[in-house]
Amino acid sequence: MSSDALATAAGVKPTQLRKDLTYFGQWGTRGLGYNVEGLSRSISEVLGMAKLQPVILVGAGQLGTALLRYNGFTKEGFEVVAAFDSDAERKRPRDIRVPVLPMTQLGDFVRERGVKLAILTVPGSAAQQAANDLIQAGVQAILNFAPAVLHVPERVVVNNVDLAIQLENLAYFVK
């Protein structure tokens, strides 16, 4: 398949796609294009997704439980292995399979299972403290849904997903 076809599918320009791919190697054949199967496998490896990544979720409130139900992650090589909440006993929908544990168990769990990724869905006011706990335990990357700026050491990576900001961004463009 040509970079042109792949780019159309991905919603980018062909040159962009080629340039990006070459940062990690040469996976195409000149005059022919890319072998989709091989390319797909190579990308998975580069992205560190070859093996199933265990993920924990902190903050099993509205948004948190919604994400626990959502299984779009599994398909992409992630498995939410446990959730943590300051009120682990609160009644929650029974169709949630992931165990909800008290925050006190977070440290041991992360260390024992070697968890490196965490999803943070606590209220903004609790976010920094929760992040500290996660980092202390050894988590290396946080997907933060809380509306708060997290201050973390250099080695820890944070990705912010603020839904309100996303809407504000759009609101600016509508007339």
Next chain:
Amino acid sequence: MSSDALATAAGVKPTQLRKDLTYFGQWGTRGLGYNVEGLSRSISEVLGMAKLQPVILVGAGQLGTALLRYNGFTKEGFEVVAAFDSDAERKRPRDIRVPVLPMTQLGDFVRERGVKLAILTVPGSAAQQAANDLIQAGVQAILNFAPAVLHVPERVVVNNVDLAIQLENLAYFVK
């Protein structure tokens, strides 16, 4: 308050904050800093958030209903006024106040209420069709949670929030 203090709170550098603000005007006082209240109001106006924006949600599945419960939007000047689903009658948690209507009513609703913003939480396979319906009805901006590349006319703005991609992004950085 100084740009330095504001920048620390926002997690950016002071010069960045000042440069960004001046794209829309001069809101500070040299030697003094910014008036927080006035600045806040000005930004709201520039972003088009001065008045409550009605928003609709399309796709009341797991993620969709979770977002309906989430009220982080209201606080930022948005109100989800209705949800639409191909199966509007399906049983849903009763604590959801927003009416869930059938897709057939989407066009009329959008036109009557003058809705400009939509949140799209349908499965990837249904996303393009749903987007077409929205645009047809007059929606100008879409916050897309579906894992799909939407093809839309120039005048329509799309913001993609792909949770799996966010995690992949982080996975690349953990070792």
Next chain:
DNA sequence: ATATGTGAATAGGTTCACAGCC
């Protein structure tokens, strides 16, 4: 003939350094 890989050109965004105002 066709499509990749890539140096060069261009565009876009961030940081610096300091003039201007309080």
Next chain:
DNA sequence: GGCTGTGAACCTATTCACATAT
């Protein structure tokens, strides 16, 4: 003296143009 506003310098990312490989 203190802090904003901003042109210039710098850095990063995208696009172009074409040499290179099948």
